[in-house]
Amino acid sequence: MSESSEKLRQRVLNWLEDNVPIARLDHILRVEQMAIALAQHHDVEPELAAQAGLMHDLAKCFKPKQLLKMAKAEGLALDPVDEAAPHLLHAEVGAIVARDTFGVDNTPVLDAIRNHTLGRPGMSNLSCVVFLADCLEPGRGNTQELNRLRQLSYDSLFAAVDYTCEYSLRRLLENRRLIHPRTILTRNWFLESSRSQSQDLLRSGSTAVV
Ligand SMILES: [Fe+2]
Ligand SMILES: [Fe+2]
Structure with a gap:
């Protein structure tokens, strides 16, 4: 960036x-x-995390019509849930604003802005960090569950994304809100990946003992 x-x-x-x-x-x-x-x-570039964190909600207060218009103009593939709840598009549209208004051209930063609400299967550690910070920052509350998730976000990024998706899904169900299919895809990917990561750790741990 210049x-x-x-x-x-x-x-x-x-x-x-x-x-x-x-x-x-x-x-x-x-x-x-x-x-x-x-x-x-987690050994992620802090300056990139700061940029994505600061810009993650640029489009949070855009009107539904504007979000849909900008997403369509960008040629984004819209899910029926995006059409029914355009608010969910504020993440994708926020990345458009970061690029067009602020000249951000760093793809991982733009992706972290895009992924902060629904996540994405296989998303980068930078995206995980911003996704978790958005859901778990101190202003989100002080329940036991949130505090456990905050601790987990330091212990294991993948497991924290998995459990944070489950936390969000439970809240959506409790409040009878629409669920975007990408939240489920993200949860499944991070569930499987965190399982295989912990199996790898166990295996390497037992090898070390032997
Ligand atoms: Fe947001
Ligand atoms: Fe946010």
């Missing part, structure tokens, strides 16, 4: 002040902080 990170951050903050309410801005800043902390812990 502009320094600090200048870009300031430009994004100025834009957010005009385009999202203060409570949303506070959430965004907490996501930025948690994404940086998780990135540092």
